[in-house]
Amino acid sequence: MFLHGTSQINAAGHLEIGGCDVTELKAKYGTPLYIVDEELVRQRCREYVSAFRASGLKFQVAYASKAFCVMAMCRIADQEGMSLDVVSEGELYTALQAGFPAERIHFHGNNKTLDEIEMAIDAKIGCFVVDNLIELQLLGSVAAEKNVRVQILLRVTPGVEAHTHEYISTGQIDSKFGFDIGNGSAFEAVQLAMEQSHLELLGVHSHIGSQIFEVDGFELAVQKVADFARRIDQELGFQFKVVNLGGGFGIRYVEGDTPLEVAQYVKAITDAVKTHFSGWSSETPEIWVEPGRSIVGDAGTTLYTVGTSKDIPGVRKYVAVDGGMTDNPRPALYESKYEAMLANRANEPVEETVSIAGKCCESGDMLIWDLELPKVERGDLLAVSCTGAYNYSMASNYNRIRRPAVVFAHQGNSDLVVRRETLQDIIGNDMIPERISKEPVLK
Structure with missing residues (x-):
């Protein structure tokens, strides 16, 4: 992955953005996480x-x-x-x-x-x-x-x-x-x-x-x-x-x-x-x-945590992350292309080619096809670069997935500028009409 702006790999082999180790950002804010340089x-x-x-x-x-x-x-x-x-x-x-x-x-x-x-x-x-x-x-x-x-x-x-x-x-x-x-x-x-x-x-x-x-x-x-x-x-x-x-x-x-x-x-x-x-x-x-x-655009990076994987011999290996088309719909909409790296193991050599899948209930929820990475393990952190433009703007609650937090990273400090949505936020505008709430529940 090409490193933009202040991004660099530190002595621990972790991606840093704005002087902030992304593994520490994950621990503090969770994932998916939009990080802005x-x-x-x-x-x-x-x-x-x-x-x-x-x-x-x-x-x-x-x-x-x-x-x-x-x-x-x-x-x-x-x-x-x-x-x-x-x-x-x-x-x-x-x-x-x-x-x-x-x-x-x-x-x-x-x-x-x-x-x-x-x-x-x-x-x-x-x-x-x-x-x-x-x-x-x-x-x-x-x-x-x-x-x-x-x-x-x-x-x-x-x-x-x-x-x-x-x-x-x-x-x-x-x-x-x-x-x-x-x-x-x-x-x-x-x-x-x-x-x-x-x-x-x-x-x-x-x-x-x-x-x-x-x-x-x-x-x-x-x-x-x-x-x-x-x-x-x-x-x-x-x-x-x-x-x-x-x-x-x-x-x-x-x-x-x-x-x-x-x-x-x-x-x-x-x-x-x-x-x-x-x-x-x-x-x-x-x-x-x-x-x-x-x-x-190139000041934004989205950080994900790797979850499950599916290896189809002779075809491809799917690796799923904890986000997807809800926080980045551009690949599904425009077939947009991105680069990415294992942000917690950035110096390790490439061992496999995988395709990055989102967690939405859509076969089209794919973020990156045929990405070369070290051997991917559950819990790894995947950083997708150049997600600063239109990703947060177009984010949705499809499948009632919560929209991510956004942090600004600058000179070793991180500041939350948009908090992660809560489950209460998801239902915050929902209303049950009185006539429905009084209907008996069928058993």
Whole structure:
């Protein structure tokens, strides 16, 4: 397993994260356990901020909280000078309860409810990213009722899709998100937004994909957005103050993944902005981006305890752990790949190839296929790397399994930031109607 951030193997042959021996973390907090390398999270935040400062452009780096949203993470994002994007009332509430400055919160989503819109307006958040005409009209109406002026970006689809090493220039009409530039709906949305007296249009937002390892797609997206911005200037006499280019910056999950350094992504984007907005725009727009996975992804490790195993001669050996698709649904959803090691016997030589199974009652609950490890024994600790993004966010109570605890490890100290769910938590929202509770029990 590739060691990220502060991770290292100590003299006892145990994995250490943030100066904390994971065998001690297991003894203190139990497993499954999400362990976050706080120093690496802060380093990633600083890499983005310093790279944009070097560009000389005005900017905001907004942490995409959907990747991992807990109060402690919101507090770190604030401390590191980040803005924050949220997609629901739950994420917004988490940020506000953590004390995150509302004026640096951006609200995304393709179906914001009336309650969410009112909550966000009352909190005086910095910006809404408007996704469709119904939302545009609803937001304008609510803002008028409250007699406030609300800042917005319009989400547009620039006709570029990028994933890993590939990008495609396409009409990109078939998406649930945003206004399409190519078919004219984005132009219409700008016109309508300009007519709304209680909405202040700052500019546009675009997002081209995820887990991107190259800069070509970002550069092409900047060009297409700049061409659209020039048309708006020429035909409507309006210049965008802000261009948000979204996220999608990749990380290394397994051997063969080759993401670029943060500074390389940022330089490519800012250079493209300077090139394509020069000569016609009176002022280069402020650039916003929204990294999520690349802030927290490789800073997270999930620790499991090995339980049972099943050896099928000539086929494979299954090794089961005390978690699975409830704490990491990504392999089942996306066939995502991960690396792992025996964290309590990290220096021992490889002896067998096994496949790591979860404990859920689903044949598809497999975390890793064909993993080379030392001879695995019941009670061993398995550490799966790069689980910081989307794992906690997507965790569920399938089979009524309790969601794990989350700890931040930093300079030899560990801090609980999310407690492990209790059995009482599992039934905490359950109710038995009185008419059922009075029914006799059949014997």
